[in-house]
Amino acid sequence: MEKNFIERLMEDVSQKSSRVLVGLDPVIESMPESFVRPILREKGNNNEGCAEAIWIFNKKLIEGLADIAVAFKPQIAFYEAYGIAGMQAYSRTLKAIREHGILAIGDIKRGDIGSTAEAYATGHLGHGSEFEADAVTVNPYLGIDSIRPFLKYVDQNGKGLFVLAKTSNSSSSEFQDLDTIDQKCSTNIKLYQRVSAKISEWGKNSISGNYSSVGAVVGATHPSTLSELRKMYPHIPFLIPGYGAQGATAKDIIHGFDSNGHGAIVNSSRGIIFAGGKDTSNFVSDARIAAIKMRDEIENALKG
Amino acid sequence: MEKNFIERLMEDVSQKSSRVLVGLDPVIESMPESFVRPILREKGNNNEGCAEAIWIFNKKLIEGLADIAVAFKPQIAFYEAYGIAGMQAYSRTLKAIREHGILAIGDIKRGDIGSTAEAYATGHLGHGSEFEADAVTVNPYLGIDSIRPFLKYVDQNGKGLFVLAKTSNSSSSEFQDLDTIDQKCSTNIKLYQRVSAKISEWGKNSISGNYSSVGAVVGATHPSTLSELRKMYPHIPFLIPGYGAQGATAKDIIHGFDSNGHGAIVNSSRGIIFAGGKDTSNFVSDARIAAIKMRDEIENALKG
Numbered sequence: 279m280e281k282n283f284i285e286r287l288m289e290d291v292s293q294k295s296s297r298v299l300v301g302l303d304p305v306i307e308s309m310p311e312s313f314v315r316p317i318l319r320e321k322g323n324n325n326e327g328c329a330e331a332i333w334i335f336n337k338k339l340i341e342g343l344a345d346i347a348v349a350f351k352p353q354i355a356f357y358e359a360y361g362i363a364g365m366q367a368y369s370r371t372l373k374a375i376r377e378h379g380i381l382a383i384g385d386i387k388r389g390d391i392g393s394t395a396e397a398y399a400t401g402h403l404g405h406g407s408e409f410e411a412d413a414v415t416v417n418p419y420l421g422i423d424s425i426r427p428f429l430k431y432v433d434q435n436g437k438g439l440f441v442l443a444k445t446s447n448s449s450s451s452e453f454q455d456l457d458t459i460d461q462k463c464s465t466n467i468k469l470y471q472r473v474s475a476k477i478s479e480w481g482k483n484s485i486s487g488n489y490s491s492v493g494a495v496v497g498a499t500h501p502s503t504l505s506e507l508r509k510m511y512p513h514i515p516f517l518i519p520g521y522g523a524q525g526a527t528a529k530d531i532i533h534g535f536d537s538n539g540h541g542a543i544v545n546s547s548r549g550i551i552f553a554g555g556k557d558t559s560n561f562v563s564d565a566r567i568a569a570i571k572m573r574d575e576i577e578n579a580l581k582g
Numbered sequence: 583m584e585k586n587f588i589e590r591l592m593e594d595v596s597q598k599s600s601r602v603l604v605g606l607d608p609v610i611e612s613m614p615e616s617f618v619r620p621i622l623r624e625k626g627n628n629n630e631g632c633a634e635a636i637w638i639f640n641k642k643l644i645e646g647l648a649d650i651a652v653a654f655k656p657q658i659a660f661y662e663a664y665g666i667a668g669m670q671a672y673s674r675t676l677k678a679i680r681e682h683g684i685l686a687i688g689d690i691k692r693g694d695i696g697s698t699a700e701a702y703a704t705g706h707l708g709h710g711s712e713f714e715a716d717a718v719t720v721n722p723y724l725g726i727d728s729i730r731p732f733l734k735y736v737d738q739n740g741k742g743l744f745v746l747a748k749t750s751n752s753s754s755s756e757f758q759d760l761d762t763i764d765q766k767c768s769t770n771i772k773l774y775q776r777v778s779a780k781i782s783e784w785g786k787n788s789i790s791g792n793y794s795s796v797g798a799v800v801g802a803t804h805p806s807t808l809s810e811l812r813k814m815y816p817h818i819p820f821l822i823p824g825y826g827a828q829g830a831t832a833k834d835i836i837h838g839f840d841s842n843g844h845g846a847i848v849n850s851s852r853g854i855i856f857a858g859g860k861d862t863s864n865f866v867s868d869a870r871i872a873a874i875k876m877r878d879e880i881e882n883a884l885k886g
Contacts, residue, residue, distance in 0.1 A: 303697075303698070305701075325712065353694075353698055355692070355694060355699070355705070356698070356701045358701065358702060358705040359701040359704045360705075361673070361705070361711060362666065362670055364705075365669045366666055369666060387694055388691070389691060389721055389723075390657075390691055391749060391750060391751040391823075392751060393607075394657055394660070395659070397657075397659035397662065397663040398662060398663070401659070401662040401663040401664075401665070402662070404663075407665060408629065409662065409665060417691075417693055419721055419723045419746060419749075419757060419758070420753065420754060420758075421751070421753030421754060421755070421757055421758075422753045422756060423751040423752065423753040424751070424753070442724075445695065445723075446695060447695040447727040447728070448727065449724065449725030449726045449727040449728070450724060450727075452725030452726060452780070453722065453723060453725055453773065453776070454724075454725075456773065456776065457762060457763040458761060458763070458773070459760070459761040459762070459763065466763060469760065469762070469773065472757070476756070
């Protein structure tokens with residue numbers, strides 16, 4: 279039988295000695311002038327031209343970072359912003375990642391009632407669908423109804439899932455950190471802790487080796503939360519956003535890993551793909567330098 | 583100055599004497615055989631053929647229900663499920679609704695960190711964007727960071743927003759009903775109540791007449807919640823899903839309205855658009871009958 283998501287991820291982490299998840303969050307205004315201008319001139323300064331630039335930009339990054347990135351994570355919002363042509367670029371990007379034999383995580387954060395969640399799951403994890411990824415991110419606010427259709431693809435098709443627990447943004451405290459009352463014991467439990475407990479439960483049927491194919495999104499900007507959840511839920515793999523451009527460093531994220539250096543992948547998007555700024559003449563080589571630096575910072579922090 | 587979202591909605595409710603929000607949630611397998619078969623035969627039994635069927639299905643419903651539906655709400659998941667062609671059908675559906683002078687609510691339930699939420703807001707509320715709607719639904723789990731970019735379009739471009747508070751599905755209780763601890767007073771507050779308080783705050787700058795352009799999604803399946811939130815937040819308009827196929831009736835939703843019969847719109851999707859079943863030869867007329875029945879049930883319940 280083919281390997282499932284978490285088995286592939288663990289294997290790729292070992293083979294590449296990398297925990298770097300490269301976010302493909304393209305923004306035309308942040309791309310190098312010398313790259314983007316000729317494309318827009320030829321294809322038009324409109325959604326079609328922008329989508330073409332995004333696609334070529336991503337393609338070059340996927341090829342250039344294939345040996346360093348343990349997976350790529352296109353954030354679908356940055357493609358939806360460019361309409362139909364943008365969605366075509368999203369589809370082509372996912373296909374290119376997977377054709378390179380690299381895991382593609384669709385950062386879609388969907389969450390809806392059962393019948394609707396089924397449609398989302400089909401669209402984003404269904405075999406041969408145009409937006410098919412190896413794993414996707416989802417939002418827990420609607421509870422298990424919104425998660426179950428995705429779990430079917432985890433259990434039956436070897437896909438992966440990352441459920442938002444504690445996000446990297448500053449207003450994540452607004453609801454996720456609320457103390458909720460536990461009827462069973464005297465201590466109170468924060469909302470993100472309760473969500474994490476459910477994630478552990480939702481993923482208990484899909485554990486291979488030490489980890490489940492159902493993971494949690496926990497922001498790099500909350501080191502103590504990473505540490506706490508790592509101890510409490512040894513089987514939940516973490517997708518850790520917030521490295522680099524959002525301010526977190528290697529020291530912040532090491533607590534998300536187990537003593538073998540497993541159990542998490544760390545995302546950086548802007549910090550890698552736009553590393554060379556708008557004036558660079560070689561954004562791929564700049565991105566490589568940034569990605570290698572990040573990879574080595576994490577490896578060294580884990581050894582230290 | 584042009585009317586903003588809530589002004590248009592209130593006016594349309596009065597003019598049409600209708601609170602019916604028709605959900606355009608197309609599923610090929612649920613469409614009438616005699617309608618869908620010829621299209622798939624001609625265009626292909628694939629995403630392109632399905633998207634063509636969806637588009638024609640929606641177009642006929644928009645034309646046929648224009649005088650009864652106070653707004654239409656395409657649920658984007660059912661379009662994403664058909665890939666790029668599906669997204670094209672979504673775009674064409676939104677355009678057709680708006681060209682008929684009817685409000686289009688994009689049911690997208692997006693929620694992400696600031697920079698990403700900005701991309702979503704641009705894509706779904708930006709002027710002239712291919713997925714432009716008059717209002718969209720959003721998910722509150724990430725807090726104000728994820729809402730702020732949408733509020734900009736509410737304040738500056740007259741758009742509307744409906745934030746999930748208490749959803750219609752059964753597992754909405756899992757997190758939304760959790761008791762959270764209030765530091766200020768002795769009573770505990772449920773998560774959805776706290777979210778509702780924030781929605782009220784987020785919408786306080788966009789009140790026209792009695793209501794804000796920032797509303798809440800509150801399921802018809804929770805009548806006492808509707809009643810409670812209506813009393814507590816007189817300025818929040820409600821988008822009430824769960825009528826019909828999900829089991830709620832007119833008696834369940836009247837508590838979501840104020841004493842003048844204002845302040846809410848009620849969604850039914852499958853119960854209207856698939857009212858005639860798979861064997862009907864005229865789904866538009868079946869949908870009209872179902873929509874008129876629903877409109878009148880609500881009007882009568884409000885009078886009674």
